[in-house]
Amino acid sequence: MDRAQADYMGMLATVMNGLALHDAMRSAGMASRVQSALNIEQVVEPYIRAKAIRYLEQGRTVIFSGGTGNPFFTTDTAAALRGAEIGAEIVLKATKVDGIYSADPKKDPLAIRYDRISFDEAIAQNLAVMDATAFALCRDQKLPINVFSIFKKGALQRVTMGEHEGTLVYC
Incomplete structure (x- = not known):
């Protein structure tokens, strides 16, 4: 197609x-x-x-x-763009995994989950949880991203209440 x-x-x-x-x-x-x-x-x-x-x-x-x-x-870029446009404090990315890993945790049992990682580190390591355009836009706008699992019970509520969940990508 x-x-x-x-x-x-x-x-x-x-x-x-x-x-x-x-x-x-x-x-x-x-x-x-x-x-x-x-x-x-x-x-x-x-x-x-x-x-x-x-x-x-x-x-x-x-x-x-x-x-x-x-x-x-991508929808990641759209989220970064809209977040920047409205002056959001953070972009929340609810996904299939519970954060950002050093490698695909389904393929690599030794993959390490990051609690926090900088935009520059995520981009340099080519971590594929979001596309590079979204990462770069958020980095340039100093707009952090929180990546967490949509399937983990209560995760969305915890994130919206400001509790730590998943991985925080920061400037």
Whole structure:
């Protein structure tokens, strides 16, 4: 399949995931809004930076979907970009592993999990938990990243409450 076409399909999938997350939050009594970099206003709001910031100031959760709206950019880069745009304190990356390792822990039983690692170290070691563009953007904006497992019970709550979980990538 053409790479750009595949990327657009992936962006649409993130919109569907955003809608599912929005519904789960609504069911839990949380106020949230879904914004998309793709123009599909019948389904979600368009991404408008000032509006997203206003929602956050009102105590709502903003779910950014649709990636950057451009092919060839990952959702990691979109998260870094949106985090920088709204003045976020940190980017939270919920993933399949419980942090950043020196090697793939499924392939290398001697892989070491880092509690903390600098952006420069992560980039130099080519640690593949996020793409280099996202790492570089966060580094340049002095925006830390916390990588943790979405499958670990209570991890998301602990991270959002400021507790240590996973790996912190810092400047």
